[in-house]
Amino acid sequence: MRHLLSTRELSREQAIELLDIAEDMAAVQEREVKKLPTLRGKTVVNLFFEDSTRTRISFEAAAKRLSADVINFSAKGSSVSKGESLKDTAQTLQAMGADGVVIRHHASGAPYTLATSGWIDAGVVNAGDGTHEHPTQALLDAFTMRRRLHGAASRGRALDGVHVVIVGDVLHSRVARSNVWLLATLGAEVELVAPPTLVPVDTTTWPARVGYDLDAALSGTPDVVMMLRIQAERMHAAFFPNSREYARTWGLDDARFDALPPSTMVMHPGPMNRGLEIAARAADSPQSTVREQVANGVSVRMAALYLLMSGERGDA
Ligand code: CP
Numbered sequence: 001m002r003h004l005l006s007t008r009e010l011s012r013e014q015a016i017e018l019l020d021i022a023e024d025m026a027a028v029q030e031r032e033v034k035k036l037p038t039l040r041g042k043t044v045v046n047l048f049f050e051d052s053t054r055t056r057i058s059f060e061a062a063a064k065r066l067s068a069d070v071i072n073f074s075a076k077g078s079s080v081s082k083g084e085s086l087k088d089t090a091q092t093l094q095a096m097g098a099d100g101v102v103i104r105h106h107a108s109g110a111p112y113t114l115a116t117s118g119w120i121d122a123g124v125v126n127a128g129d130g131t132h133e134h135p136t137q138a139l140l141d142a143f144t145m146r147r148r149l150h151g152a153a154s155r156g157r158a159l160d161g162v163h164v165v166i167v168g169d170v171l172h173s174r175v176a177r178s179n180v181w182l183l184a185t186l187g188a189e190v191e192l193v194a195p196p197t198l199v200p201v202d203t204t205t206w207p208a209r210v211g212y213d214l215d216a217a218l219s220g221t222p223d224v225v226m227m228l229r230i231q232a233e234r235m236h237a238a239f240f241p242n243s244r245e246y247a248r249t250w251g252l253d254d255a256r257f258d259a260l261p262p263s264t265m266v267m268h269p270g271p272m273n274r275g276l277e278i279a280a281r282a283a284d285s286p287q288s289t290v291r292e293q294v295a296n297g298v299s300v301r302m303a304a305l306y307l308l309m310s311g312e313r314g315d316a
Contacts (some may be wrong), residue, residue: 001307003124006133007182017260027302040306045098049075049105059102062301094120100309108132123308138178140300165217168228175269193217197239216222225279226267235289257282
């Protein structure tokens, strides 16, 4: 694997391989010494043009646990504020010897541009680009589902027949897009539920059903309910009347949570707007995988960096 830019381009075999390597990495996390020498002598640059807590920290932890040197770059406080372009920023980092670049950018397609422009030689990992994709989030979500469903027998398995309901701000969500493609590739049945104003104009090519009634979707007893964050920072219009109305109609509130079977997994990529898309009782319940998702993110990102940066990289 040369770059990891989207889940749409991953084959079922590639996705399962990555999840299986993440299982090996998770086993390393349970040891007293959590480090592997795999990327000793390599340099990973974390290039963040947008805010992040989970993704930035877990890529840093993943690279360090593989013994890579890590350079953290945040656009805030850098020469980007003086007008420096993505190309010049990337080439500056290349001159410092980057072997892998992890990029989060507000522009959809920025990681693709970096990977295909010839500006840099490094492998590129998309850590979230605009409203396009967030592939490692979807991979850690799939990893979390697989582990909860199959436990120690997860290795080599997909998610065939698993019913996943993804709820909320689909329009602005790169997490939803990456999950739709990956979950479908892994054989899951994906249902999107959102206010009509927060569904993209054309989803006819997406391998997912689209609905507008959360209670109807939950009555189908899904295996997984994934709540999406309301992305107020990307909203430049009124997409719903007010927060109380959104929570009442589209939120996983106490009543909806209490009606779910105890086996239903409750997922959220974080950061959560508690009381808006998800109530505290649901977020903090044993059914919630929120903290597991964060922990699994390190293992999945170790697997991604390992595949991109260890040994000879192929052309795929
Ligand atoms: N889930 C996610 O991408 O979180 P951060 O924005 O904190 O990285």
